[in-house]
Structure formats: structure tokens, C-alpha cells
Amino acid sequence: MLYRAFLRLVDKLPLPSLRAQRLIALAVLLTQAGISVTGAIVRVTASGLGCPTWPQCFPGSFTPVGVSEVAVLHQAVEFGNRLLTFVVTLFAGLIVLAVTRARRRREVLTYAWLMPAGTVVQAIIGGITVLTGLLWWTVAIHLLASMVMVWLAAVLYTRIGEPDDGVEVVQAPAPLRWLTALSGVALAGVLIAGTLVTAAGPHAGDKSIDRPVARLEVEIVTLVHLHSQLLVGYLALLVGLAFGLYAVGITRVIKHRLFLVLGLVVSQSLVGVVQYFTDVPAALVAVHVGGAAACTAATAALWAVLRTREPVPAVAPEPAATRAAS
Numbered sequence: 001m002l003y004r005a006f007l008r009l010v011d012k013l014p015l016p017s018l019r020a021q022r023l024i025a026l027a028v029l030l031t032q033a034g035i036s037v038t039g040a041i042v043r044v045t046a047s048g049l050g051c052p053t054w055p056q057c058f059p060g061s062f063t064p065v066g067v068s069e070v071a072v073l074h075q076a077v078e079f080g081n082r083l084l085t086f087v088v089t090l091f092a093g094l095i096v097l098a099v100t101r102a103r104r105r106r107e108v109l110t111y112a113w114l115m116p117a118g119t120v121v122q123a124i125i126g127g128i129t130v131l132t133g134l135l136w137w138t139v140a141i142h143l144l145a146s147m148v149m150v151w152l153a154a155v156l157y158t159r160i161g162e163p164d165d166g167v168e169v170v171q172a173p174a175p176l177r178w179l180t181a182l183s184g185v186a187l188a189g190v191l192i193a194g195t196l197v198t199a200a201g202p203h204a205g206d207k208s209i210d211r212p213v214a215r216l217e218v219e220i221v222t223l224v225h226l227h228s229q230l231l232v233g234y235l236a237l238l239v240g241l242a243f244g245l246y247a248v249g250i251t252r253v254i255k256h257r258l259f260l261v262l263g264l265v266v267s268q269s270l271v272g273v274v275q276y277f278t279d280v281p282a283a284l285v286a287v288h289v290g291g292a293a294a295c296t297a298a299t300a301a302l303w304a305v306l307r308t309r310e311p312v313p314a315v316a317p318e319p320a321a322t323r324a325a326s
Contacts, residue, residue, distance in 0.1 A: 007100065016098040018161070024095045025160045028115055029153040031088045033293035036146040038081045040289035043198075044282035048134045048205030048213075050078030054127035057082070085123060092116040095156070105164040111156035118149045134205045134213045140195035143289070147191055147296045151184075154300035158308075166309035171254060176244045180303045183241060186234040187299055191292060193227035201280055224276060231272070235265050254305055261298040268295055 016024075042048055050070055051057035057079055058065050064075035092115035099112045122145055129138040170177075199216035200223055206213050216223075242258055250258070268291040275284045 010097060010101045013097060013101050016102055018102075021095075021098045021102060021104075021160050022157065024091060024098050025153070025157040027091045028095050029150065029157055029297060031084070031091050032115075032146065032149045032153045033290070033297065035081070035084050035088055036143060036150070036293050037286055037290045038084055039142065039146070040286040042077055042081050043139070043205040044203045044285045045074065045077050046203075046205060046207045047074035047077035048139075049130065049208065049211075050074035050076070051082065052130070054130045055123075085119070085126075089116065089119050092119050099160065104160070108156070108159050108164070111152060111159060114152050115149075115156070118145070118152065121145065122149065133211060136199035136214060136216045139205065140192075140199055143195055143198075144191060147292065150293050150296045151300040154297040155304045158301055158304040162309040163311050164309075166311050169308050169310045170306070171251060171308060172245060172306045173248060176241060176248070177303075177306045179237065179241050179244065180299075180306055183234060183237040184299055184303060186230065186237055187296065190227065190230045190234050191296070193223065193230050194288075194292065197223045197227050198285075203280065203282065203285060228272070231265075231269060235262075235269070238262055238265060254302070257298065257302040257305055261295070261302050264291065264295045264298050267291065 042050070050073075051064065052070065053059055056062050057075070058067070064072075064079050066072075095112045095115055099108050104112075122142070125138070125142050125145055129135070129142050132138050172180075196216060196218070197220060200218050200220040204213035204215060238258075238261060242262065245254060245258060268288070271284060271288050271291055275281070275288060278284070
């Protein structure tokens with residue numbers, strides 16, 4: 001009943017072109033990735049409790065207020081990150097409206113609706129993170145949830161570009177598609193280990209002496225080794241996937257996405273090495289988180305393009321001579 005009313009309301013909107021849908025989907029992907037980077041900036045500037053309450057910034061106020069206990073910079077950084085949530089929500093809502101108005105297939109609609117739903121979940125997780133005083137495991141969940149949203153947004157962008165009335169085409173054998181999925185699982189392990197490294201590292205998100213942030217009490221070198229070994233495994237899977245795809249023959253699109261993933265993973269590895277030998281400078285933390293989002297999006301896009309929908313081939317008209325003979 002409510003959904004039918006929603007459809008009647010949406011039908012009053014202009015019909016979005018495919019180009020418009022893809023641009024909105026791209027904005028969804030960029031904002032989902034971008035908010036993870038701004039979250040890292042909040043952490044490395046120790047602004048995690050710049051707004052010490054949630055959903056308000058301070059008790060009785062949704063915006064920063066002049067208090068001596070919290071530096072203006074920390075308030076501005078944390079409040080700016082919260083404001084970006086509205087941008088994420090805006091594009092998440094726009095993509096739902098666009099694909100609903102265009103009467104896209106169910107798969108596209110499902111991925112589109114996951115955007116606002118996931119954004120709400122992320123906001124709740126962010127609130128829990130603040131209210132618990134930046135407990136390391138809540139911060140880790142917050143980042144991992146962002147990476148899930150980046151993955152879904154990348155798949156959504158790919159699926160929107162496919163025709164709804166097309167035919168499903170498998171672009172690679174099942175073992176290679178399973179290997180790609182396995183690389184996604186390996187990436188998840190790398191990300192989880194990365195959050196543990198951060199949880200034991202020097203950037204707690206707040207430097208308050210009165211309320212010190214609880215850290216993960218594990219030797220950071222051990223966690224760094226775990227993180228790096230998982231990364232090596234992830235990269236090895238991608239290299240094996242590359243050999244397998246080239247052995248069976250791949251399209252230009254798959255080739256470009258494969259090279260993009262490999263390039264991003266190698267670059268991300270180099271950033272991690274520099275971080276380790278330079279005592280984790282704040283600026284590189286934000287770069288590393290942005291790289292993690294890029295690797296996640298690229299891996300998702302590679303996985304998605306191995307099973308696509310292609311336009312139905314046009315049936316050539318039967319020659320007149322053949323029709324006459326019959």
C-alpha cells in the first residue's frame with residue numbers, strides 16, 4: 001500500500017536518463033568512500049569526541065558551541081564529518097528515486113535501496129562509537145561497515161549500466177568467478193586486520209587525559225605482520241586470477257578492471273610500508289583508508305563484471321528468396 005503510494009508520487013518526477021542514473025550512482029560511490037576518509041581525518045586529528053554526544057553535537061545543541069573543554073578545531077572536524085552524512089544520505093535517496101522512476105529491474109532496485117538503509121545503519125554505529133567513548137572495536141566496525149557500503153555501491157554502479165531486458169552473459173568460467181569472490185574474502189581479512197592495527201596504534205581518535213580511549217592491548221608489530229601476510233595472500237590470489245583470466249581470454253573491460261585492482265593493491269602496499277617505517281604519520285592514515293576504499297570498489301567492480309547482462313542480439317530478417325522458397 002505504502003509502496004504503491006510511493007510509486008505514484010515518484011511517477012510525477014522527470015524520467016531520468018541512463019547517463020543521469022550512472023552519474024548519481026557514481027556520486028553514491030564517491031560519497032560512501034569519501035566519508036570513510038573524513039572519518040580517518042577525524043581520528044588522526046583526535047577529533048573523535050569533538051561532538052561528545054549523539055545525535056546532538058552537545059547536550060541541547062545539534063551544532064558546535066563555544067566550550068573550553070573541547071578545542072574549536074576538534075568540534076569543526078567532527079561536525080564537518082557529521083554534515084557529510086547528509087550529503088551521503090542525499091545521493092542515497094536520489095539513486096532510489098532515479099531507478100524507481102525509471103522502473104529498473106529488481107536487482108538494481110535492491111542495491112539502490114541498500115544505500116539509504118546502510119546509511120542509517122552507519123549513522124547508528126557512529127552514534128554508538130561516540131557514546132561509548134571511541135571503543136576500539138566500535139571504531140573498527142564503523143570502518144568495516146563503510147567498506148561494505150563501498151562494495152555495494154560499486155556493484156550498483158556496474159549493474160545500472162546494464163540493460164534490464166538483456167540476457168545474462170557469463171564472462172569467465174565458474175572457478176575464476178569463485179576465485180574472484182575468494183579474493184574479496186581475502187580483502188575482508190586484510191581490512192579486519194588493518195582495523196586491529198589501527199586499534200593498537202598511536203591514533204586513538206581523542207587525546208583527553210581525563211577520559212583516555214581504551215586501546216587494543218596487543219603488540220602492534222604482531223598485528224602488522226598479520227595484516228601484511230593477509231595482504232600478500234590477497235595479492236597472490238589476484239595474480240593467480242590474472243593468469244587464469246588471460247588463459248581463457250578476457251574482454252577489454254575486464255582487463256582494465258583487473259589492472260586497476262592490481263595497481264591499487266600494489267600502491268596500497270607501498271603506502272603501508274612507508275607508514276610502518278615512518279611511525280604512522282597522520283596524513284598517510286587518511287591516504288591508506290582512501291586506498292582501502294579504492295581497492296574495495298575496484299575488487300567489487302571486477303567481481304561484478306564477470307557476470308553481466310548484455311543487449312539481446314538483433315535477429316537478422318530472413319532473406320526474401322528464402323521466404324519465397326518456403
